[in-house]
Amino acid sequence: MSHPVVVITDTEELDPGPAVRLLSAAGFEVRVVGSRAPDAIAAAARDADALIVGYARIDAALFDRMPRVRMIATMSAGHDMIDTDEAARRGIWVANLPHAATEDVAVHALAQALALVRRLPQADAVVRSGGWSQDLADVPRRAGELTLGVLGLGRIARVLTRIAGPVFGRIVAHDPHAADWPDGVERVDLDTLLARADVLSLHVPSTPGTRGMVDAGLLARMRPGSLLVNVSRGDLVDPDALLAALDEGRLAGAALDVFPVEPPADDDRLRSHPRLLLSPHSAFLSDASLRAYVTEPARNVIAWWTDGRPHTPVVVPSGPTATASA
Template sequence: MSRPLVVFTDPEELDVGPGVRLLTDAGFDTRVVGSRDPDAIAAAARDAVALIVGYAPVDAALLDRLPGVGMLATMSAGYDMIDTAQARRRGLWVSNLPHAATEDVAVHALASALSLVRALPQADATVRGGGWNTEFAALPCRAGELTLGLWGFGRIARVLARIAAPVFGRVAAYDPHADAAGWPDGVERLGLDELVAGSDVLSLHTPLTPQTRGMVDTALLARMRPGAFLVNVARGELVDTAALLAALDSGRLGAAALDVFPVEPPPLDDPLRSHPRIQLSPHSAYLSDASQRAYVCAPAENVIAWHRTGRPLTPVVDPTLEGAPS
């Protein structure tokens, strides 16, 4: 009797070995495509029962070519790469990883914010260029006198608020979908306009949707405090990069820290790479020795649970329910 096949689409830098071993021990065969190309995925997964997905787009056209797939497990908390409406129409389960790197991303966001506040990129460049602190273009700020604003208040933002509270003078957040009953003490709940206008550091923690794509645009940047800082560890497409560059060039925005980009990796000639007031990291906020294991093992555990019980451990689309996320 043949073993059910599970296909990893595009794990990229992740070592899938631990996840493969879990699946093999549970009675599955596995295959790794190593590509986002839909033709390559369709060829490799034509007999698969489940896909474990990195960033490869999974749309209706691809799903039409995979009639045996019943489960889509993402290797991330985000699942915008999957057309969830089409998955639900086809009766497919979709799972994500809500906790795999929560602490890592929150700490990375805090480190990025403090690096901007304390002008560490400027300080590093000054010393490397033979200068000293008398040559600073602008003095670092005192974090205890600043407001950290969080746009979105899910798991990552809540951890960030907790660890940032002893450092920043004030922490505030905006999230129209968050339950007021579970809102923690010590974090001010503001409207969007209040948050944007009142934050010295604005950190993005909202999912990418048609409504949030390009939400940090010229108009929003103009409402921010002069000299404020922007941190993005969420999705690159949340930010209009042309508007960001213009705000930095005009001095309206003090600096930005970006871990995510609309195109990854950004082209070598992308002006984001060379702007002196942008601090860059290579979509690494989620990376740690612990998260490396979780990103391959947790999707495998979702697939195993679904195959054994009919339900994954952390579903985001439950095709048995009317009105599942789409």
Template sequence: MTRPVAVITDTGELDPEPGVGLLDEAGFEVRVVGSPDADAIAAAAHDADAVIVGYARIDGALLDRMPKVRMLATMSAGHDMIDTVEASRRGVWVANLPHSATEDVAVHALAQALSLTRRLPQADAVVRAGGWSTDFGEVPRRAGEMTLGLLGMGRIARTLARLAAPVFGRVTAHDPHAADWPDGVERLDLDDLVENADVLSLHIPSTPRTRGMVNADLLARMPQGGVLVNVARGDLVDPEALLAALDTGHLAGAALDVFPVEPPDATDRLRTHPRLLLSPHSAFLTDASLRAYATEPARNVIAWWTTGRPHTPVTVPAGVAAPASDSTARTPRTQGASA
């Protein structure tokens, strides 16, 4: 009997072997491409049943070259690298990892927010330059007198709200799609959220509607001396508008874990601006999350092969009925804004 074929695209810093082992034990032939290149993926996956996706772009043109594929499993919570509408139309499942790094990303966002509100990068620079407290020009505000605003109320934002509630005086959020709303978080419309957020943290996906959403107008409506945190997607923020707000001092700082182009060019001011606190798309990164990112996509593929359905579907293929109780799988046209 011919073994089913699973292909793993680009793996980045991940060791794919734990996932390869699970798939092999389940009877799969596994091929690791190790590249996001479409030609390399198509060559390896021409007869594949399932593809595990890193950052590689999977669109209709590539799906044409993988005619047997009926399962796409991402190695992340994000799935914007896949054309989910086209996949669903072709009868292809798409599954993601909604839980694997939720706590890690939320903790990272809180750490960035507190680092900026406490002016830790500036304090570090003062000491390294030979100065002391009398040379510290920017006095931090008390976090208990500040408002944290969350744009999006998905799993990460809800976890961040829980962690931040004892620290910030007020936690607010905006998400017109969220049904699960935590106690203690004020639900505001977008204008009120932005105008009251001393710290604005982004937790929405990249869509045609949200790309560039954090523009000059939105930043200008934030309170003077506000802080922006982005652990979501780099293209949510207009980089020139952000740099201008930092240059004028309207924003006291911004923390970026994601960038419009990754990694940013060495000459990009997003790398060098003194009011920016940067991390290399590492908010998810812990020993536990690395294990999960290798094994859980494989488990999604195995579940699909053995039961006809992955554990954590993002979309249900056209023509497949979703269970009435299933709140995780959504058709591409009804996906919420939460991330």
């Protein structure tokens, strides 16, 4: 009897070795393509039962070239690289990776917020230039007297509110879609959130309704001298409006882990503005998350093959083609 075949498309900087070992031990033949190119994927997956996908685009044309595929596992929480409507129509499962870096991203958001509050980049620059505490331009504010505002209350934001609760004086949040509400977090409308937050942390997905939402109008409604943190999606923030708010002093600072274009161009003012704290889309990074990004998709494929259902499905097809052929 032939082994089921799983193809790993693109892994970027991740090591596919742990996934290969897990899948091989479960009886799979594993092929690592190491590319997003449709022709390379189609050649490797012509007889594949399942795919593990990084950023490669899997659309109807590619599905046509992989007629046996019945399961796709993404190496991320996002699954917009997969044509999920087409997958459902063809009876193909799609599973994502919702929890691999939840704690890491929440901790990164808190770390960036506190670095802004305590003015750590400025303090670092003073010491490196030969100065000392008397040379600090501004005295940091006490976090326990400040309000943390959270826009969007998904899984990462909920962890953030839990770990930030003992640090900040108050936490307020706005999310019209949240079904339940965590203890210790005050539910407010958007205008109240913007008016009260000393630090505003963004935690909303990129959709047609949210792209560019942090524009000049929204920034003007924020509390004067407040701080902005974005570990969510780069296209939520209008960069020109952000730079203008920083130049004019309406915002005291901002921390960005994500950008409209990644990486930013060398001459992009986002790279050089003194009131910006930057990280290279690394909020998700940890030794634990890097392991999970490859092992958990493999476990999704194994669960689908052995039990008929992956652990974290986002497309649940119906009909006989939806099941594994074991």
